[in-house]
Amino acid sequence: MKVALIGATGFVGSHVLTELTNRGHEVTAIVRDPSKVTLSSPLLTVKQGDVFNTEELAAIFKGNDIVISAYNPGWTNPNIYADFLKGSASIQEATKKSGVKRYLTVGGAGSLEIAPGLQLVDTPEFPEAYKPGATAAREYLNILKNETELDWTFLSPAIEMHQGTAGVRRGTYRTALNNPVFDENGRSILSVEDLAVAIVDETEQPKYIKKRFTAAY
Template sequence: MKVSLIGASGFVGAHLLTELLNRGHQVTGIVRNAAHVKEKNVQLTVKAVDVLNTVELAEAIKGSDAVISAFNAGWTNPNLYDDFLAGSEAIQKAVKDAGVPRLIVIGGAGSLFINDAQLVDGPDFPADYKAGATAARDYLTILKNEEAIDWTFFSPAIEMHPGITTGRTGQYRVGTESPVFDEAGRSSLSVQDLSVAIVDELEKPQYIKQRFTAGY
């Protein structure tokens, strides 16, 4: 499959890139700075594109079977909320303008529900992540009105960070609107198994025009 991966040099994007290439997909890596992509593979083309330039982005992704967006406006960005929404909406427009039929968005866990309340609205939600999580939640609301493309929004497990050292097990369980908890009451997933879940959804779609999540 021909896949354009936005944010291919980031924490999530770099692992997604490895998973896609290991499964034999032809990947166009879309990044701010091409030098940040260390992977070398004959199946990989790297392009430096500003996602806000929808004309340039549409040209870069044209001919793809799908776009996977691991776009991140930067956790320390003081304008994170607005920049995340602007970038996400620009990507969505470029996908439509390029005629790409499929968009998979890596969002946040904050929009997941426990007891009818979204995590991001809870009193214990970490303040450092609130702007980004709120932006991802609000973008999901926007995406739900998209009818022209087959979109999927993925919410990671509550614990999905470099400290999860499980690696790639290839094992995970899925959910839709609420976190997936294990027997110990933890919602966790390694970034490698997040990548497995995303590429599985790419290859065998189960959640068209839906959100899903995954955990152990």
């Protein structure tokens, strides 16, 4: 497949890039700074791009089978809320303008329901530092639910994607739609490597068209 990947040098995107090329897919990586792409592969084309430049993105996306967005303005960015929504809207519109039908975007775990009517981001335990980004991702999911032209998928990572799982690629995971997947110890956990596996699995064999899903062990 031919894949356009946004955010290929980020925490999630860099692992998605590795997983895609390891499986033989041709990837066009759209990044702010091409010098930060460390992977070398004959399957990889690197393009400098601005997520806020919709026309530029559309031209880069054209001819691909899918656009995968691992866009994140940066958790320390004071404008993360506005930038996430603006950038995501631009990527979505560029995908439509390019003629690509398939669009997969990675959002946060904050919008997962941990009890009826209660989302993770609204609990007292949710870290304040992550609330602006998590709230933006939740709002973008609600926007995406009204998208009829694209075959979109929104993937929420496990709650504990960052903790104690670095370097682990099991190649297995379980999925759910709107509720976290918990293991036998009551934890929702997944390595970023296996998040990349879930993303590429959904790319190759779509199961969640016009749906949100989540993955964990």
